[in-house]
Amino acid sequence: MTGPQRRPIIGGNWKMNTTLSEAVELAGALAASLPPERWTEVVVFPPFTNLEAVRESLGESRIGLGGQDVFWEERGAFTGEVSAEMLLSVGCKHVICGHSERRHVIGESSEIVNRKVRSALEGELKVILAIGETEVERHGGKTESVVSDQLRRSLEDIPAEIMRDVVIAYEPVWAIGTGVTATPEQAQAAHAFVRLVLVEMYDDAVAEATRIQYGGSVTATNAPALLGCPDVDGALVGGASLKPQEFAAIVGAQERILNGG
Numbered sequence: 001m002t003g004p005q006r007r008p009i010i011g012g013n014w015k016m017n018t019t020l021s022e023a024v025e026l027a028g029a030l031a032a033s034l035p036p037e038r039w040t041e042v043v044v045f046p047p048f049t050n051l052e053a054v055r056e057s058l059g060e061s062r063i064g065l066g067g068q069d070v071f072w073e074e075r076g077a078f079t080g081e082v083s084a085e086m087l088l089s090v091g092c093k094h095v096i097c098g099h100s101e102r103r104h105v106i107g108e109s110s111e112i113v114n115r116k117v118r119s120a121l122e123g124e125l126k127v128i129l130a131i132g133e134t135e136v137e138r139h140g141g142k143t144e145s146v147v148s149d150q151l152r153r154s155l156e157d158i159p160a161e162i163m164r165d166v167v168i169a170y171e172p173v174w175a176i177g178t179g180v181t182a183t184p185e186q187a188q189a190a191h192a193f194v195r196l197v198l199v200e201m202y203d204d205a206v207a208e209a210t211r212i213q214y215g216g217s218v219t220a221t222n223a224p225a226l227l228g229c230p231d232v233d234g235a236l237v238g239g240a241s242l243k244p245q246e247f248a249a250i251v252g253a254q255e256r257i258l259n260g261g
């Protein structure tokens with residue numbers, strides 16, 4: 001079971017889905033579906049264009065709002081980019097940095113991710129830092145070296161006392177949007193390894209306190225086993241977060257684990 005000191009966090013990454021009206025409808029349905037009495041922290045990450053409307057739609061549901069990405073400069077001539085301050089100004093408290101689609105489709109390096117992480121934290125956003133190996137890397141026995149390298153480079157110059165504002169999302173690239181999920185054993189092993197790297201980078205206290213979400217084809221069906229792993233502190237959910245009942249069931253699974261099954 002998740003260590004009692006770590007509050008689980010379930011994120012809904014809507015990616016490039018939802019027009020304005022679809023987003024408002026989804027947010028309203030989510031607000032109505034989630035278990036009202038819950039300890040699990042829940043955050044949704046709609047497209048930038050829908051952030052403000054979603055915030056209004058979420059109302060008093062205690063569902064947090066986050067951006068899917070952020071740029072590292074505060075303002076200026078950076079066409080198409082969005083700053084931490086802009087995200088804060090529409091009610092975001094969180095932002096995802098280094099999602100695999102940014103790393104592998106857009107081509108972001110860990111150095112770029114690190115600039116984003118630093119500017120987000122300086123801008124008082126909480127960061128969901130996504131890391132994870134590709135299928136080729138896993139089959140080549142490189143999972144640990146890739147994960148360790150992404151962690152160290154993405155978190156360069158982030159001091160221990162700021163790590164309370166960082167959540168790690170371990171998302172094996174081969175499991176994202178594929179319907180193939182890591183087994184609970186694979187997820188647990190990777191999460192335990194991430195914690196080991198955090199001990200080396202920081203200390204035991206930071207490693208124990210840092211929340212590590214699993215991401216990659218999480219559904220209501222596989223959530224209980226994945227979320228039940230001792231080092232898994234929640235999930236970052238893509239496809240299933242667009243289905244309110246399914247997402248609510250994932251949050252419900254987390255709550256049941258917290259309540260002892």
Ligand code: PGA
Nearest residue numbers: 176177216217237238239
């Ligand atoms: P998925 O996406 O749940 O659709 O696999 C997860 C993610 O990209 O965060």
